[in-house]
Amino acid sequence: MLIKVLGFTLCLALWPEAILADSGQFLVFHKQDRRSIPKVSIGLQTYLPVIPLLEFLDLPYSESASAGFVQITSGRNRLRLAKDDSQVMANDRKITLSAPVMIVKNQWVVPLDFLSKALDRTLDEKIAIAASGNAAAVGESDFIKVNAKVADKGKVLRLQASRPVLAEVRQTGSRVVLAFGSTPVDFTASDGVQTTEWIRAVALEQSESANQLVIELANNVATAKISHWPSQNAYTVEAMLQESTEAKPGASPETGRPAIEAWKWRHITVDAGHGGPDRGVAIKEHTFEKDIALAIARKLRWALETRLGVTVVLSRAEDQALSLNDRIAAANLARSNLFISIHTGNFGDSMVADSIAYTAKWLGDENSAVETGTTRGLFVPWWQAQRNSLTWSERLAECVQAEINRALNGGQKLAFRRSPIKLLSALAMPAVLVEIGNARVPDFQAKVESESFQNLVAATVAAAVEKFRPLHERP
Amino acid sequence: MPRHILFGLIFLALISLVGVSYYYDLQKRIHELVRTGPEPAPYLAIPPAISPSAPSRKVKLFFPSSRPGNLLEVEERDIRSSELPSEEGKQIIAELISGSRERRLPALPAETGLRELFVTAQGLAVVDLTQDATSRHPGGLTMELASIYSVVNSLTQNVGKIGSVQIVIEGAEAETLAGHIDLSHPFSEDLAMTALGGDAKSSASP
Numbered sequence: 001m002l003i004k005v006l007g008f009t010l011c012l013a014l015w016p017e018a019i020l021a022d023s024g025q026f027l028v029f030h031k032q033d034r035r036s037i038p039k040v041s042i043g044l045q046t047y048l049p050v051i052p053l054l055e056f057l058d059l060p061y062s063e064s065a066s067a068g069f070v071q072i073t074s075g076r077n078r079l080r081l082a083k084d085d086s087q088v089m090a091n092d093r094k095i096t097l098s099a100p101v102m103i104v105k106n107q108w109v110v111p112l113d114f115l116s117k118a119l120d121r122t123l124d125e126k127i128a129i130a131a132s133g134n135a136a137a138v139g140e141s142d143f144i145k146v147n148a149k150v151a152d153k154g155k156v157l158r159l160q161a162s163r164p165v166l167a168e169v170r171q172t173g174s175r176v177v178l179a180f181g182s183t184p185v186d187f188t189a190s191d192g193v194q195t196t197e198w199i200r201a202v203a204l205e206q207s208e209s210a211n212q213l214v215i216e217l218a219n220n221v222a223t224a225k226i227s228h229w230p231s232q233n234a235y236t237v238e239a240m241l242q243e244s245t246e247a248k249p250g251a252s253p254e255t256g257r258p259a260i261e262a263w264k265w266r267h268i269t270v271d272a273g274h275g276g277p278d279r280g281v282a283i284k285e286h287t288f289e290k291d292i293a294l295a296i297a298r299k300l301r302w303a304l305e306t307r308l309g310v311t312v313v314l315s316r317a318e319d320q321a322l323s324l325n326d327r328i329a330a331a332n333l334a335r336s337n338l339f340i341s342i343h344t345g346n347f348g349d350s351m352v353a354d355s356i357a358y359t360a361k362w363l364g365d366e367n368s369a370v371e372t373g374t375t376r377g378l379f380v381p382w383w384q385a386q387r388n389s390l391t392w393s394e395r396l397a398e399c400v401q402a403e404i405n406r407a408l409n410g411g412q413k414l415a416f417r418r419s420p421i422k423l424l425s426a427l428a429m430p431a432v433l434v435e436i437g438n439a440r441v442p443d444f445q446a447k448v449e450s451e452s453f454q455n456l457v458a459a460t461v462a463a464a465v466e467k468f469r470p471l472h473e474r475p
Numbered sequence: 476m477p478r479h480i481l482f483g484l485i486f487l488a489l490i491s492l493v494g495v496s497y498y499y500d501l502q503k504r505i506h507e508l509v510r511t512g513p514e515p516a517p518y519l520a521i522p523p524a525i526s527p528s529a530p531s532r533k534v535k536l537f538f539p540s541s542r543p544g545n546l547l548e549v550e551e552r553d554i555r556s557s558e559l560p561s562e563e564g565k566q567i568i569a570e571l572i573s574g575s576r577e578r579r580l581p582a583l584p585a586e587t588g589l590r591e592l593f594v595t596a597q598g599l600a601v602v603d604l605t606q607d608a609t610s611r612h613p614g615g616l617t618m619e620l621a622s623i624y625s626v627v628n629s630l631t632q633n634v635g636k637i638g639s640v641q642i643v644i645e646g647a648e649a650e651t652l653a654g655h656i657d658l659s660h661p662f663s664e665d666l667a668m669t670a671l672g673g674d675a676k677s678s679a680s681p
Contacts, residue, residue, distance in 0.1 A: 347617050348541060435615070
């Protein structure tokens, strides 16, 4: 027995990773973005890798594992972390954390209270931690708490928010989804919700790709009406059970509003071109296409989530190398309803700075490719998976090009282009590639990094997608 | 010496022997893996075999346009006529690499080398370029499209026996030139993006 205890102690001392366990994801909300960081548990303590967090928050830092320190700088504030020390130095003030800072598996990890005790002082911003301990919101004093309870003798599910909140509501079959975009939300359910016969489950889905409350309705629900009560910061879900279907669906008796339309789209992939060592076009010194494409893709994700209430996934959420085949496989496997790839243009020293939408094209038999767009062949080679969606891709490209012409091309009447693009050819859903501007034009170089220009691009593409959706869903 | 200790020692000795030989074997294998072969000889572009007495003829080369409207514009050059379509093709690619004389944009990076160009009996021209064509390409989908169709249209327009063009890099099929356009299939002429329009074919050589 003694030998076993000694052996285990020795094992822990020599090999701390042996008791390291992944314990889910920690979601950080910052501005209009969010990032999922894998938590690690060491013994009973939960830790968070600090470097991915700093990189997500764009905080300059220097670190040396051999010297055993990490130094974080934000304006005048400095924060210094030492290895195996639970005290951190914030501008010459000592702050004691609940557990020491450590290096495990070659990464710096900090206990969770590092966020609310130390990092907020360095950032000069409030950091709220969700009650679940699985999420943090940087720059927010608190999460918006949403409480679910049943009212009106169990007929109405009331979702009461602690502060004003706007959600995109959609209903697909027995599933009602309230998508909150980039607003940090925390959720609790009062007693009685679980035992209500017409509600199967109410759960908050939070990840990099989704931030939504999902209400699964039972089979006995004929129709559900969702109403928003802005003055009361509340949403209500009222179910009409199959026994009482004589109630006319369409308008809520309380509000007279139309019922939320049931959209079929569930998932959109937004692809930021290039990444990692593939930097794409060099726009300026230290400014590359891969970074601009990612920044615009993030904004587009937010714009689409907010406008359409659809789950939007980035093919790459950070600066990483990703092959064309991996991008294709991820979108096809996720059965995305739409694929939009963001690139920046480069056309030498010419003064052409037009933004253009591209669709796929097959070499030599473009006419047959267009014709097969409407046919549903039983077998299509995977590298030509786009054939069945090409007609829709072209309609999407028309919508995108029209919006781009209006907002970015100074009202010119340019047409979208077809081109044998490898990425688009193998996608099994409507797909376009948008090439923005010309990296060699000084005016474009000057504005491409600005938030306002990137927001304009994102809003333009999102507006086009919004116009395309009714065409695609109700052809 | 007690028997069980003797057996124990023999066992330990055997284990050590196996361990040491495994270590040396592993070391040898790692050395074999990291051993680098002799440096490949730098590529030498073979000049086209053209007789100096061969008559010259005019060809229309396609260069990326620097003006709005068209992707490609045409520039005239002189090349030496040859019976062999591949020899004429090599001259055309060399002229494209040397760049525009009328301030148009480069079709291919100036450092690009033509490793080989041959034409099959079916009229497929295989253009084998050095790695510089991709590594030094300025990037951008439109520019990549312009580069590819500069090569494709210049060959198909001027050499009658060439019907389509396959671009390969360093002797192997490449995924793309700059990350966008699929290079795994041959390209046919596409004049829709040029200022030349449909009347050019009539002035091209047979």
